[in-house]
Amino acid sequence: MDTRLKATATHLPAGARYVPGFVSAVEESEFITLLDVSVWSCELKRRVQHFGYRYDYKSRSVTSDAYLGSLPDWLQSLAHRLVEAGCFDSLPDQVIANEYLPGQGISAHIDCEPCFGDTIVSLSLLSSCEMVFREKESGTKLSTVLAPRSLVILKDAARYAWTHEIPARKSDLLDGCKVERSRRVSLTFRNVIRVL
Ligand SMILES: O=C(O)CCC(=O)C(=O)O
Numbered sequence: 001m002d003t004r005l006k007a008t009a010t011h012l013p014a015g016a017r018y019v020p021g022f023v024s025a026v027e028e029s030e031f032i033t034l035l036d037v038s039v040w041s042c043e044l045k046r047r048v049q050h051f052g053y054r055y056d057y058k059s060r061s062v063t064s065d066a067y068l069g070s071l072p073d074w075l076q077s078l079a080h081r082l083v084e085a086g087c088f089d090s091l092p093d094q095v096i097a098n099e100y101l102p103g104q105g106i107s108a109h110i111d112c113e114p115c116f117g118d119t120i121v122s123l124s125l126l127s128s129c130e131m132v133f134r135e136k137e138s139g140t141k142l143s144t145v146l147a148p149r150s151l152v153i154l155k156d157a158a159r160y161a162w163t164h165e166i167p168a169r170k171s172d173l174l175d176g177c178k179v180e181r182s183r184r185v186s187l188t189f190r191n192v193i194r195v196l
C-alpha cells in the first residue's frame with residue numbers, strides 16, 4: 001500500500017483502492033464550473049465530456065482521428081497529482097467526465113482492455129453514489145459508496161476480472177439509511193495504449 005495516501009478499506013475487490021478527500025470542496029466547485037462552461041455531449045443517456053482522446057462507445061475503441069489535443073491545464077495538473085500520489089506510473093492522457101442526474105447510472109462494464117492501460121482512476125464530485133462490482137467468473141457481488149471528492153483506483157483483478165457499475169436509481173442505502181442522490185459528476189483518468 002502506498003503510504004503517501006490514506007486509504008480506507010471498504011467492500012472493494014482485490015486491486016481496488018479507495019481514497020477519501022483527494023480534492024478540496026473549493027477545487028470541486030472550480031472543476032464543476034470549468035466543466036459547465038464547456039459543451040456537454042448528449043450522445044448517451046447521461047451527459048459526457050471527453051478530453052485527450054474521444055472514446056467511441058459504438059466501436060469500443062479509440063480511433064486514429066480521436067485525438068482531441070493535450071488535456072486542459074486543470075486536468076493536466078490533476079493528472080500530475082495522481083502520478084505524484086502513486087496512483088499512476090505514467091501520466092494519464094485521457095479523461096471522461098460523466099454526469100449522473102438522480103436516476104441515471106452506468107451499466108456493468110470493464111473499461112476497454114485493448115484501448116486503455118492497467119490503471120483506471122475515477123474522481124467523484126458533488127454527490128455520493130453506490131458502485132457495484134461483480135466478479136466475472138464467480139458472479140460475486142461487492143459494493144461500496146463513493147463519496148464526493150474521493151478517488152477509486154482500479155488495477156489488477158479490479159481492473160480486469162470484475163465489472164463495475166452504478167445502479168440507475170434516485171437514492172442509495174448507506175448504512176441502512178436512504179440517501180437521496182443529487183447531481184454527480186465523475187472524472188475518469190486513463191492511459192490510451194492503442195489507437196485503431
Ligand atoms: O462514474 C464513475 O465513477 C465511473 C465511470 C466509469 O466507470 C467509466 O467512465 O468507465
Ligand SMILES: [Fe+2]
Pocket residue numbers: 109110111164
Ligand atoms: Fe468504467
